[in-house]
Amino acid sequence: MTVFFAFLLTVSGVATAAWLVATRRKVAAAFGDGRTALALVGFVVLANAAPVLAGEHSSALIGLLVLGLLAWVVGTGGRDLRGPSDGWLRIAWWAVAVLLLWCLAVDAIVGAGLYGSRLVSYAAAGLFLLAGLLIAARTAVTTRALAYTGLAVLALLTIPTLFSGTSAWRTCTGGQLEKCSVAGALFKSFFESENYVAMVATFTLVAALCAMRRGELVVTATLCLLVIVATGSRTSYLALAAGAAWLAGSYLIERWRRFERIPLVLSAGLVVVFGAAATYLMWSADRSTLSNRGNIWVHAREYIAERKVTGVGVSKWYYLRDVGEAPTHFFHSGYVLAIFAGGFVALVIWGVWASALLHGRVRDGRAFTAKAPVVLFLVYSVTEVVWNPLSVDGLSWIFLLLMLIRAAGSPRDALAAPGPVDAADRPGGLAGLRALATRHQRRRSTADSVR
Numbered sequence: 185m186t187v188f189f190a191f192l193l194t195v196s197g198v199a200t201a202a203w204l205v206a207t208r209r210k211v212a213a214a215f216g217d218g219r220t221a222l223a224l225v226g227f228v229v230l231a232n233a234a235p236v237l238a239g240e241h242s243s244a245l246i247g248l249l250v251l252g253l254l255a256w257v258v259g260t261g262g263r264d265l266r267g268p269s270d271g272w273l274r275i276a277w278w279a280v281a282v283l284l285l286w287c288l289a290v291d292a293i294v295g296a297g298l299y300g301s302r303l304v305s306y307a308a309a310g311l312f313l314l315a316g317l318l319i320a321a322r323t324a325v326t327t328r329a330l331a332y333t334g335l336a337v338l339a340l341l342t343i344p345t346l347f348s349g350t351s352a353w354r355t356c357t358g359g360q361l362e363k364c365s366v367a368g369a370l371f372k373s374f375f376e377s378e379n380y381v382a383m384v385a386t387f388t389l390v391a392a393l394c395a396m397r398r399g400e401l402v403v404t405a406t407l408c409l410l411v412i413v414a415t416g417s418r419t420s421y422l423a424l425a426a427g428a429a430w431l432a433g434s435y436l437i438e439r440w441r442r443f444e445r446i447p448l449v450l451s452a453g454l455v456v457v458f459g460a461a462a463t464y465l466m467w468s469a470d471r472s473t474l475s476n477r478g479n480i481w482v483h484a485r486e487y488i489a490e491r492k493v494t495g496v497g498v499s500k501w502y503y504l505r506d507v508g509e510a511p512t513h514f515f516h517s518g519y520v521l522a523i524f525a526g527g528f529v530a531l532v533i534w535g536v537w538a539s540a541l542l543h544g545r546v547r548d549g550r551a552f553t554a555k556a557p558v559v560l561f562l563v564y565s566v567t568e569v570v571w572n573p574l575s576v577d578g579l580s581w582i583f584l585l586l587m588l589i590r591a592a593g594s595p596r597d598a599l600a601a602p603g604p605v606d607a608a609d610r611p612g613g614l615a616g617l618r619a620l621a622t623r624h625q626r627r628r629s630t631a632d633s634v635r
Contacts, residue, residue, distance in 0.1 A: 185366070185367055185368045186353060186367050186368045186369050188367075189367035189371070189410075189414050190345045190346045190348075190352070191346055192410060193342040193345040193346070193371070193410065193411070193414060194342060194343055194344070194345045194346035194347070196342060196406065196407045196410055197338065197339045197340075197341070197342030197343035197345070197407070198339075198343055199403075200335050200338065200339045200342075200403070200407050201336075201339040201343065203403060204332065204335060204336060204339070207400075208221075210328070210332075211225070211329075211332045213328075214325060214326050214328035214329040214332055214593065215323070215325050215329050216323050216324060216325060219260070220319075220323050221329075221332075223253065223256050224319075224329075224333065224581070224584075224585075225332070225333055225336050227249055227252075227253050227581070228333050228336065228337060228578075228581040229336050229337060229340055230245075230249055231246050231249055231576075231577070231578050231580070231581070232337050232340055232341070232578040233340060234246050234249075234578065235374055235375065236374055243305075246308070246576055246577065246578075247304065247308045247576070250308050250311050250312050250315065250576055251311065253312070253315045254311050254312075254314060254315040254318075257315050257318045257319055258318070261322075262318035262319065262321065262322065263318070264318065264321035264322065265317060265318070265321070266321060267317050267320045267321050268320050268321065268324070268544075268590075270544055270545045272445075272540045272541075272543045272544045272545070273320070273540065273541070273544040273545070273587070275536070275540040276537050276540040276541040276544065276587065277313075277316075277317050277320065277587065279533055279534075279536045279537035279540060280313055280537055280573060281313060282533055283522075283526070283530060283533040283534060283537065283573055284306065284309055284310060284313065284573055284574065286526050286529060286530060286533060287495070287497065287498065287525040287526040287530055287573075287574055288306050288574075290494055290495050290496065290497045290525065290526050290527070290530075291306075291496075291497025291498060291499050291500070291525070292497070294491065294494070294495075294496045294497050294500070295496065295497070295500060298497070298499050299499035299500060299502055299503040300499060300502055300503070300506075302498065302499035302502065302574075305574060305575040305576075306574060306575075308575065308576045309572075309573060309574055309575050309576055312576045312580060312584075316584050316587060316588075319584075319588065320587060320588055323588060324547075324588060324589075324590035324591070325585060325588045325589055325590065326395060326554075326589065326590070326591045326592065326593030327391045327394040327395045327553075327554055327556075327557065327589055327591075327592055327593040328391070328395040328396065328593040329585055329588070329589070329593075330387065330388070330391035330557055330582075330585045330586070330589065331388055331391035331392040331394075331395060331396060331404060331593075333581060333585060334384055334385070334387055334388025334391065334408075335388055335404060335407065337384050337388075337578075338384060338385060338388060338407055338408070338411060341373040341374070341375075341381055341384070341411075342373070342407070342411065344373070344374070345371070345373065348373075348374070350369075351374070352371065352372065352373050352374065353367075353369035353370060353371055353372065354369060354370040354372050354378060355369060355370075356368070356369060356370060356416075363416055363418070363475070364416055365413060365414055365415060365416030366413060366416075367413070367414045367416075370414075370415060370416050371411065371414035371415045371416075372415070375578075378415035378416065378417055379415070379417050379419060379420075379568060380578075380579070381411060381415050382411065382412050382415040382417030382419070382420040383417075383420065383564065383568060383570065383579065384411075384579075385407075385408040385409075385411040385412050385415075385420070386408070386412065386420045386423055386424050386427070386560070386564070387557060387560060387561075387582055388404065388408050389404065389405060389408035389409070389412075389424065389427075390424070390427040390428075390431070390556055390557055390560050391556075391557050391593075392404040392405060392408070393405075393427075393428070393431055393556070394431065394553050394554065394556050394557070394592050394593060395592060395593030396593075412424070419564070419567055419568060422563075423560060423563050423564045426559070426560065426563045427556055427557075427559065427560040427563070430552075430556050430559045430560075431553065431556050433552070434550075434552035434553045434556060435553075437552050438549075438550055438552060438553060442549030442550065443549060443550075443551040443552060444545050444546055444547070444549055444551055445543055445544070445545050445546075445551050446542050446543055446551050446552060446555055447543075448539070448543050451539045451540075451542035451543040452535075452539040452543075454542065454559065454562060455535045455538045455539045455542070455562065456535065458519075458562045458563065458565070458566060459519055459531060459534075459535055461566060462517055462518075462519035462520065462565070462566045463519060463523070463531070465481065465517075465566070466481045466484065466485055466517070466519070466520050466523065467485055469481045469482060470482070474567060477516040477517070477567060479511055480510075480511050480513055480514075480515060480516050480520075481515075481516075481517070481520055483504070483509075483510045483511060484501075484510075484515065484520055484523070484524045487500070487504065487510075487524075488523070488524055488527065491527060492523075492527055492528060493527045493528050493529060494526065494527040494529060495523060495524055495525050495526040495527035495529075495530060496524065496525075497525060497526075498521065498524065498525040498574050500524075501514075501515070501524060514569055515569055516567060516568060516569065517565065517566060517567060517568070517569065518534075518564075518565030518566075518568070518569050518570055518571065518572075519531065519534070519565060519566065521569055521572065521574075522534045522573075525574060534573075538558070538561075538562060541558055541586065541587065542555055542558050542559075545590075546589070546590055546591055546592065547590050547591050548591040548592055550591070550592035553592040554589055554590075554591060554592040554593070557582075557586055557589070558586055561582070561586060570582060570583075571583040
């Protein structure tokens, strides 16, 4: 059965790659223009290929890719540090900057200071954030961009499967931690965990459900579901169910009324609910909770027991792992990562970012649909680290595209970006005079018609 699934994954990956090339104009439209699509998708694919291309030096390669992305943005005219015109989306960008600086300060001050090479990781995160802010000032994407990018990554991960033998699979586990898939093993591609691969497939599928129809949706859903089933990831099943439920509700709401924004009370309320749930899990878990994720959370809460408000800095976790006092796995929760790195202060900043992002304006009146991937992010972050704001890795693209989405993504909603995308929202110096002249002309026309 494993060989059969490997064949299906490879064939599906090749077909998906060919389809993306054939529909490259739609891909370009989803990003606003072909140049932006090529740069961002290329960056994401190379970042995910880093373990194969550079092995143990993959982090260095990703750092070079970040520098290349920043150089491309600046070289193509990216100079505007104001970010998007929408005030709430600006708040989201600056909240991430504050979160990064706060966690860096905590890490540098607490205990023996920064451990290992974490300063380089902080620098890479800062440069990636700067590149993203410059891109956001001139580029807006639809949820199709998230789906197309995810498909490109899945093609990369699945094409080699048939030729990789057993290295693309992890043996099923038994006993208390029993986990397996119908393929007879757990598909992980060339990464260490099947959850990584399943996460990419889940975000891709939810983005496709937001934006795609008919043949496109069938192609995308087939590959994503095949990957999710092959990984045997129970977390993905639950997260996908939550995303589907949100989209079903969005469909009903948007048949009644269109919204450019999700109400702020609802946005903040969702973030508070998920943040509170994750915090409760962290402090109530025992070592066997949620497939031994509790073992990680117990170590984290014990180490920050005296510094709950400020945290201790993320580099301390690497120190604890190196000396054998912490599990080798990472935090398995984006919320726990924030608390450990910067305490409840960081969690509040993280909450401000997520609330502002959820409340950010979309241009097609389908805010509930367009923000479905953000809700999926909140759900997933309870038990996985989807985005590490203190570093750059193969999943950082999910954060970047979530910050750039400005429409749900039907073909007629594709947003062209020949220049700053929000120029229409940023009136020039003569805008008021033009508006006054237009109103005066309308009054004259009305008066003439009355006569």
